[in-house]
Amino acid sequence: MIEVQELRKVYPGGVEAVKGIDFEVAPGEIFGLLGPNGAGKSTTIGMLTTTIRPSGGTARVGGFDVAESPLAARRVSSVVFQEAVVDRTLSGRANLELHARLWRVAPRVARERIAELSGALGIAELLDRPVGGYSGGERRRLEIARSLVSEPRVVFLDEPTVGLDPRIRHELLEVIGRLSSGSDLTILLTTHYLDEAERLCDRVAVMHEGRIVALDRPQRLRHALGRELVELRVRDDLPATLAVLRAHGIAAEDAFAVGSTLTLPLRDVSAGEAIATINDLGVASAISAREPTLDDVYLRLTGDRLAPAA
């Protein structure tokens, strides 16, 4: 449903925001682009939604090349933007009807879809009020409803929960999760929230400085780091400590460090054995064991922390 090959974007001034990425998204799949601000996620969505001109490579949405057939690509897709993109002085219903007319939905079908979606998203009572009076969560629900009025084959969600309070964010994740279940709707979402990607996405591509540095199912990405890992705060010289731990079979090649914190994916030893050995060596001021997260995957791949816990 989405095919991206060698896609590049160089902005005027020479900033290369996307450096030749490749991925495919199957019909009905929820695909996440994961990465911190500046990783190239929004630029990628911009190119797929034809609001940013690619500098190289190709991208197809619903079978249509975004550079050669932008109208056709836009006809089969919808976008929910990171920030509010609504006519605030108009009612919610007017915003939905506008989308329906622009996407050439027959009026009777549009009325039915608006009634159905506004009920499903819990905004039916608000529809005839100006959008300027909606809360952030209500407005985001309206925008999701709007993106679905035209029954698109692909929906792009650009940071759909950013700026929302935890309760609304939780509710919205449920809504998004329900969208594609039992349908062929393909969703491409960008996020820097790890839990969001793990919870929603069938597959994720981790982006860093314009490149995709990993692409797989969230669980498989995590399991690539082993079933457990140990995190320790190193007391003295980090390289020397790492060498000692390697010599004792605790640290492997995929150990990684951020500041004075060393993270050791465990494969051949248990967390208990590793902690006991580290304590005996006296090289750590603090030790803990836990399951790997996507944050660890990202750190391992890039040396940066992806995002604070949401």
Add this chain to the structure above:
Amino acid sequence: MTALAPLATLSRRRFQLTARTPRELLVPLVTPMLFALVIAPALKEALHTGAAYEAFVAVGTVGLLVPLNTMFSGLGVIVDRENGAQRELLAAPVPRAFLVLGNLTVALAVTAFQIVALILFALARGIHFNASAAGVGWFTAAAVLFAIGMYGTAETLANRVPKQEEYIARVPAIAIVPWFLAGALFPITALPGFLTWVARFLPLTHGLALMRYGLLGDASGLEHIWRMSNATAMAALSLGVVAVFAAALTAVSIRVFARAALR
């Protein structure tokens, strides 16, 4: 549904937004009302001129009304970009030119409403117009084409400047300065020689001369530009100038919008 249905949808949206912002309709109407009801009679009194001068100024006021109104309409483009649904429209399966043309149709409709209001104020004030059906045609063509060109200017500027403040700061230079040079209050031959030449190149000068030819049957404005004797030929030439202005600025505005929208 026809291929132009999305254009009608975009025009309807712009109209809904405009109708919810009464200042867009009313503020530009204040100035011409002042001119028609207060300033033109006062000028007539102070300058000891006759009814013909009041009619001269009433038409000249159209030359201020059109730029002011179209520049106000251009503000809506910036509001759309900063706080509105412009990105949703850019993601819609409609040609980007329709977004500009949808705004243009509403700007034209609002401008037409205001010109009609101005003419009615003038008539109510006792100003006499001497217009034939053909004259109304010349007037309408000149007013519409000039308004299209001015909206193109406004849309272009709105897509070139990042903030409303910067846009508003440029409005006097675009909407008001040419009005003083284009023969709105006095014939362009009353200007210093080099400014008379400058005035001959302003689309507004041609537009006002045409409007006066159409509504007052006065071809002197056209003669001051072209120095010819055939009024119809001069009117056709001036209409050509205003048409080129309209076509060029519309093309430029669509191009600038599309380039600004597609980063």
